[in-house]
Amino acid sequence: MPIATTNPATGQVLKTYDPMSDEQVDAAIERADLAFRQLHGTTVAQRGRWLIAAAELLEAERDETARMMTTEMGKTYAAAKAEVTKCATACRFYAANAVRMLADEPADAGAVKATRAFIRYQPIGPVLAVMPWNFPLWQVMRFAAPALMAGNTGLLKHASNVPQTALYLEELFRRAGFPEGAFSTLLVGSEAVDRILSDPRVRAATLTGSEPAGRSIAQIAGRELKKTVLELGGSDPFVVMPTADLDRAAEVATTARCQNNGQSCIAAKRFIIHTDVFDAFAEKFAARMSALTVGDPMDDGTDVGPLATDRGRAEVHAQVQDAADSGATILCGGELPAGDGWFYPPTVVTDLRPGMRMWAEEVFGPVAGLYRASSYEEAIEIANGTAFGLGSNAWTTDPAEQERFATDLDAGSVFINGMTTSFPELPFGGVKNSGYGRELSAVGMREFCNTKTVWVGAGEAGPGAGAHSE
Numbered sequence: 367m368p369i370a371t372t373n374p375a376t377g378q379v380l381k382t383y384d385p386m387s388d389e390q391v392d393a394a395i396e397r398a399d400l401a402f403r404q405l406h407g408t409t410v411a412q413r414g415r416w417l418i419a420a421a422e423l424l425e426a427e428r429d430e431t432a433r434m435m436t437t438e439m440g441k442t443y444a445a446a447k448a449e450v451t452k453c454a455t456a457c458r459f460y461a462a463n464a465v466r467m468l469a470d471e472p473a474d475a476g477a478v479k480a481t482r483a484f485i486r487y488q489p490i491g492p493v494l495a496v497m498p499w500n501f502p503l504w505q506v507m508r509f510a511a512p513a514l515m516a517g518n519t520g521l522l523k524h525a526s527n528v529p530q531t532a533l534y535l536e537e538l539f540r541r542a543g544f545p546e547g548a549f550s551t552l553l554v555g556s557e558a559v560d561r562i563l564s565d566p567r568v569r570a571a572t573l574t575g576s577e578p579a580g581r582s583i584a585q586i587a588g589r590e591l592k593k594t595v596l597e598l599g600g601s602d603p604f605v606v607m608p609t610a611d612l613d614r615a616a617e618v619a620t621t622a623r624c625q626n627n628g629q630s631c632i633a634a635k636r637f638i639i640h641t642d643v644f645d646a647f648a649e650k651f652a653a654r655m656s657a658l659t660v661g662d663p664m665d666d667g668t669d670v671g672p673l674a675t676d677r678g679r680a681e682v683h684a685q686v687q688d689a690a691d692s693g694a695t696i697l698c699g700g701e702l703p704a705g706d707g708w709f710y711p712p713t714v715v716t717d718l719r720p721g722m723r724m725w726a727e728e729v730f731g732p733v734a735g736l737y738r739a740s741s742y743e744e745a746i747e748i749a750n751g752t753a754f755g756l757g758s759n760a761w762t763t764d765p766a767e768q769e770r771f772a773t774d775l776d777a778g779s780v781f782i783n784g785m786t787t788s789f790p791e792l793p794f795g796g797v798k799n800s801g802y803g804r805e806l807s808a809v810g811m812r813e814f815c816n817t818k819t820v821w822v823g824a825g826e827a828g829p830g831a832g833a834h835s836e
């Protein structure tokens with residue numbers, strides 16, 4: 367894929383970039399390594415001041431930054447503005463909380479025969495971040511803000527269709543005051559990742575992206591014995607039980623499926639509805655999905671903009687057609703629109719069966735699959751019956767059922783009577799083929815820290831010397 371900005375609303379190529387040479391990449395790695403040593407000599411409070419400066423820049427430049435993102439990947443301007451604001455909030459959150467998150471953690475010295483014992487969180491060095499286009503600012507920020515606060519440096523290999531956003535991020539951190547090299551963008555194709563991650567100066571990698579991309583990074587990192595955090599695809603269930611508020615559930619389901627033009631790993635994708643309320647929910651949901659306005663993402667009245675790439679749209683349509691050809695019912699949408707731009711209508715498909723692509727695959731567009739469950743147990747079986755386990759949603763007002771869903775849904779998060787979303791305060795990540803490790807919160811920040819055990823004895827032969835063998 368060429369490194370270029372192509373407006374998904376028109377299909378027009380607006381700007382192209384030459385990939386960086388190996389020499390340029392090596393120089394950036396060297397700068398990241400030097401900046402790591404420099405950051406080591408700074409306090410958390412100093413790094414917090416730089417991060418607050420980044421937040422201020424984001425807030426001041428919100429509208430033009432949002433316009434750039436909309437032009438590069440098609441999300442609505444309103445959603446892009448919200449994304450910039452969310453990034454600023456995350457910067458402020460980590461600036462305010464990193465001292466607490468990185469503080470030495472005392473342990474029970476007596477229990478380990480020490481005079482003092484504690485855990486110290488220390489940075490590990492330059493981290494490679496391989497990031498996707500769908501939340502081009504946020505996905506990077508949720509890695510960068512905690513990583514920089516911890517004292518790590520970042521090397522960004524962003525998706526090839528968002529080069530302007532990638533370059534903006536490098537500039538943002540430099541203008542905010544972080545040392546040269548603390549955060550660098552590498553304009554390279556994915557074939558360069560093996561060489562970068564194999565460099566001994568690069569200590570770890572984080573990837574948000576597809577399952578194949580995750581496997582590839584994990585393979586390289588395994589060979590090189592480097593830590594990875596992987597946030598991969600999802601096919602999140604959205605279960606609706608008879609006690610749920612159906613109007614509210616249908617409204618949130620529509621947002622949960624069509625947020626970001628349907629292109630979010632944590633979008634609800636499989637709607638598992640109890641038989642008793644299936645018909646009522648299906649009617650309300652299809653009506654809401656059909657009422658969404660698809661069009662120019664810069665227009666305030668648009669709910670759903672174009673998909674980011676022509677290839678992505680072709681894939682979504684092929685999945686819908688495969689279901690229709692195999693006997694599924696299309697309640698709304700499903701037609702490829704004529705004209706320029708990679709638009710796709712909000713679509714609801716039901717009567718899905720095993721063997722259809724939509725049954726097993728993630729659909730990365732505004733397409734919902736509706737499934738019928740005759741009991742709680744069947745709902746759980748369908749919900750957990752995929753290779754993914756990122757987010758999950760369940761709608762019920764029965765407290766006992768809420769408890770059961772919280773335990774039984776096999777996913778990195780469970781949202782009851784709401785939709786999956788990310789917060790700087792809460793860990794974010796998945797299980798099964800949705801990846802491993804966590805981003806955000808103290809848990810995410812510590813993924814790229816050396817969790818160092820410090821044991822201090824009195825120096826006498828005896829307790830300290832013998833402690834390890836007991």
Ligand SMILES: O=CCCCC(=O)O
Nearest residue numbers: 500630631632787788
């Ligand atoms: O594709 C992943 C989307 C994550 C969005 C979020 O963090 O809210």
